[in-house]
Amino acid sequence: MQKFSFNRRLVIIIVCLIVSFALMTVSVAIRNKKSTPPLIQQFGNDIVGLADRVVALPANGLRGSVSSISELLNTYQENQQLKKQVSELAQTKVRDQTLAKENKQLKQEIKLNDSLTDYTAITAAVITRTPSSWQNQVVINKGSSAGVVKNMPVMSGSGLVGRVAEVNKTNSKVELITDNNDSANRFAVSITTKSGKTVNGVLSGYKSDTGQITMNNLTTKSKISKGDKVVTSGLGGVTPKGLFVGTVAKSVGDDYGLSTKLYITPATDLSDLNIVTVAVTKQ
Amino acid sequence: MYRLSKMRFGFPIGLFLMLFLDGSISQVFSVHLFNTPSVMVSHLVVLWLVCGVLFEETMPMPLAKWAIAAGIVFDLYYTGIFGVYVFVFPLVVYVTRVIVKYISPNFLSGLLIYFIDITIVEALSFVASRVVHMTAMSGSAFLVNTLGPTLALNLAMFVVLYFPIRAVYNWLK
Numbered sequence: 001m002q003k004f005s006f007n008r009r010l011v012i013i014i015v016c017l018i019v020s021f022a023l024m025t026v027s028v029a030i031r032n033k034k035s036t037p038p039l040i041q042q043f044g045n046d047i048v049g050l051a052d053r054v055v056a057l058p059a060n061g062l063r064g065s066v067s068s069i070s071e072l073l074n075t076y077q078e079n080q081q082l083k084k085q086v087s088e089l090a091q092t093k094v095r096d097q098t099l100a101k102e103n104k105q106l107k108q109e110i111k112l113n114d115s116l117t118d119y120t121a122i123t124a125a126v127i128t129r130t131p132s133s134w135q136n137q138v139v140i141n142k143g144s145s146a147g148v149v150k151n152m153p154v155m156s157g158s159g160l161v162g163r164v165a166e167v168n169k170t171n172s173k174v175e176l177i178t179d180n181n182d183s184a185n186r187f188a189v190s191i192t193t194k195s196g197k198t199v200n201g202v203l204s205g206y207k208s209d210t211g212q213i214t215m216n217n218l219t220t221k222s223k224i225s226k227g228d229k230v231v232t233s234g235l236g237g238v239t240p241k242g243l244f245v246g247t248v249a250k251s252v253g254d255d256y257g258l259s260t261k262l263y264i265t266p267a268t269d270l271s272d273l274n275i276v277t278v279a280v281t282k283q
Numbered sequence: 284m285y286r287l288s289k290m291r292f293g294f295p296i297g298l299f300l301m302l303f304l305d306g307s308i309s310q311v312f313s314v315h316l317f318n319t320p321s322v323m324v325s326h327l328v329v330l331w332l333v334c335g336v337l338f339e340e341t342m343p344m345p346l347a348k349w350a351i352a353a354g355i356v357f358d359l360y361y362t363g364i365f366g367v368y369v370f371v372f373p374l375v376v377y378v379t380r381v382i383v384k385y386i387s388p389n390f391l392s393g394l395l396i397y398f399i400d401i402t403i404v405e406a407l408s409f410v411a412s413r414v415v416h417m418t419a420m421s422g423s424a425f426l427v428n429t430l431g432p433t434l435a436l437n438l439a440m441f442v443v444l445y446f447p448i449r450a451v452y453n454w455l456k
Contacts, residue, residue, distance in 0.1 A: 020367070020370050024367065024415050027365040028415045031363055031364070037363070041359055041365075048356055048360040049360070051299070051303070055304060056307050059310070060311065127306075128310050129317075130361045131306055131361065134417045181418065208319040271317050271318070272313060
């Protein structure tokens with residue numbers, strides 16, 4: 001009898017393991033290939049998302065009030081600095097408007113309707129974050145009903161923070177570029193060097209101990225120096241051109257001395273996200 | 284007994300409240316908790332389940348079923364990879380029940396049991412993530428950067444929340 005129960009326990013453990021691996025493989029395959037999860041999962045996620053807002057809204061509100069009190073302390077200094085910047089910004093903004101208008105007119109002239117730089121923005125609030133050390137992932141409160149589509153780039157503050165990984169009706173999951181899995185941070189980017197040359201490449205990973213994005217396998221001869229700006233190139237897929245990723249922090253030869261490896265300082269603080277913007281390209 | 288008590292509704296409400304609080308805590312304190320490379324993950328839902336076993340005593344509860352339900356929601360809503368926590372949470376309940384048979388539960392032994400449970404949760408989720416290529420972290424880096432800080436945070440939470448949760452369970456009974 002003792003032997004029988006031991007065998008039965010072993011069988012249960014093995015069956016559980018096999019089922020677990022099968023489920024994981026299937027869900028990873030669905031996540032990688034399909035544009036939306038199965039309908040049941042979407043429906044469930046929408047309901048859970050609604051319930052979660054009951055808990056998340058007070059928590060996020062509390063956080064807002066606490067941080068606003070702490071920010072009150074150095075408001076005066078900040079205000080003086082910002083005043084200077086505002087006067088400069090007004091000038092830049094006027095010029096920007098003029099250029100944008102001119103650009104539009106020129107595009108009409110050559111009958112070019114949408115170029116790679118055109119996108120519309122969907123603003124979304126972060127509801128919650130995955131409590132897991134393996135996935136740097138946040139849930140935002142806009143889904144397919146607001147026009148979010150899988151693989152769209154997501155920005156916060158001044159720069160790129162990640163891409164949409166899963167879309168439900170009223171919420172969606174965003175994988176941050178700090179996530180080090182196989183697909184999270186492969187963005188096509190370009191760098192304009194000081195000499196005016198453009199270098200194209202693909203982001204390849206995130207170095208968590210220094211907080212820098214890495215970019216491998218660059219075989220360019222042109223010199224990339226510290227401080228060069230990295231922006232998305234708009235090549236391949238739904239990412240528009242010209243989203244700011246970060247600035248080059250270090251340029252070194254790779255392990256075999258054949259290509260260049262770049263370390264990029266991200267443009268925004270990637271651990272502190274409240275409001276994000278999903279960039280929608282016209283297709 | 285269980286069918287007639289407040290526990291019948293109180294336990295699941297508390298369970299899902301803890302589940303959502305995990306996410307909200309991770310979001311609100313993300314600057315401090317996900318301060319790379321060392322990462323602290325809050326597991327309040329595991330705390331609620333383990334306390335369920337510790338304070339069960341005379342009133343048996345369908346903890347495994349609710350652990351599976353919490354696991355399903357966790358997998359679908361938080362991670363998007365189905366099939367990890369849906370097995371890990373019931374396993375934690377099972378392991379805790381086996382240990383409680385040999386050690387009478389009190390504050391200190393509860394702390395040790397919770398230590399074992401968090402280690403199981405983190406280790407199994409690490410193995411699963413490695414298998415499906417969610418992470419490329421090495422075993423030693425996992426021990427130093429994730430397991431250590433996570434254990435520290437969760438044991439601190441156990442110390443703080445043990446008596447409040449016991450009061451809640453006693454009120455629900």
